[in-house]
Amino acid sequence: MRAAEVSSEITQVLVTEEQILAKLEEVAERVSADYEGKNLLLVGVLKGAIMVMADFSRSLRITAPMDWMAVSSYGAGTKSSGVVQIRKDLDEDLHDRHVLIVEDIIDSGLTLSWLLENFESRGAASVEVFALLRKPDAAKVEVRCKYVGFDIPNEFVVGYGLDYAEKYRNLRDVAVLAPHVYS
Ligand code: PRP
Numbered sequence: 763m764r765a766a767e768v769s770s771e772i773t774q775v776l777v778t779e780e781q782i783l784a785k786l787e788e789v790a791e792r793v794s795a796d797y798e799g800k801n802l803l804l805v806g807v808l809k810g811a812i813m814v815m816a817d818f819s820r821s822l823r824i825t826a827p828m829d830w831m832a833v834s835s836y837g838a839g840t841k842s843s844g845v846v847q848i849r850k851d852l853d854e855d856l857h858d859r860h861v862l863i864v865e866d867i868i869d870s871g872l873t874l875s876w877l878l879e880n881f882e883s884r885g886a887a888s889v890e891v892f893a894l895l896r897k898p899d900a901a902k903v904e905v906r907c908k909y910v911g912f913d914i915p916n917e918f919v920v921g922y923g924l925d926y927a928e929k930y931r932n933l934r935d936v937a938v939l940a941p942h943v944y945s
Contacts (some may be wrong), residue, residue: 765933776937782935798824805861809923813866814923892907895911897913919938
C-alpha cells in the first residue's frame with residue numbers, strides 16, 4: 763500500500779518508495795565494487811530488514827548469499843528498551859566471511875553495536891553495516907555504519923519493513939506515525 767491509503771494514520775511521508783529504490787541502487791553500486799571477489803555474506807535482521815534485503819540484494823551486481831538473525835529490542839512499545847534478545851540465530855558459519863549486516867533502521871544503536879561485537883567474536887573476516895535509515899538524534903551508542911541510506915529525524919516511523927505492533931510493514935513509503943495511533 764502507499765501512504766495515501768493510510769493518510770489518517772500518518773502525519774508525514776519522510777521517504778517515498780521511489781527515493782528508497784534509487785538509494786538502494788546507489789548503495790548497491792558501491793557495495794558491488796567494494797566486495798567484488800570477496801566471500802560476502804549478507805545478514806538481514808528480522809523482521810524489519812526484509813524489504814530492504816529483498817530490493818537491495820537484487821540490485822547488487824555480485825553473488826550475495828544471505829542469512830537471517832532475529833533479535834528484539836523493542837517489544838510491542840515505541841521506545842528502545844536496551845535489551846537485546848536472540849530469537850533466531852544464524853545458520854551460516856561466519857569464519858573468514860565478509861559480513862555485511864543489512865538493517866532497516868539504526869535508532870538507539872544498541873541492537874547493531876551488540877551484533878557487531880557478536881559477529882566479530884565468531885571469526886568473521888570483516889563486519890560492516892548498511893542501514894537504510896538512521897536517527898542521529900536517538901543514538902545512545904556510536905555505531906560503525908559504512909553505508910547509510912537516509913538520516914531522519916527522531917520520530918516514530920513506519921513502512922518499508924518498519925512496524926508498529928506488526929502493522930505498516932507493507933507500506934511502500936517510510937512515514938511518521940500519527941500519535942493518536944499509539945497513544
Ligand atoms: C528494530 C529495527 C532494528 C532495531 C533498531 O527492530 O529493525 O533492528 O529495532 O533499534 P536500536 O538501534 O534502538 O537498537 P525491532 O526490535 O523493532 O524488531 P522488528 O525488526 O522485528 O520490527
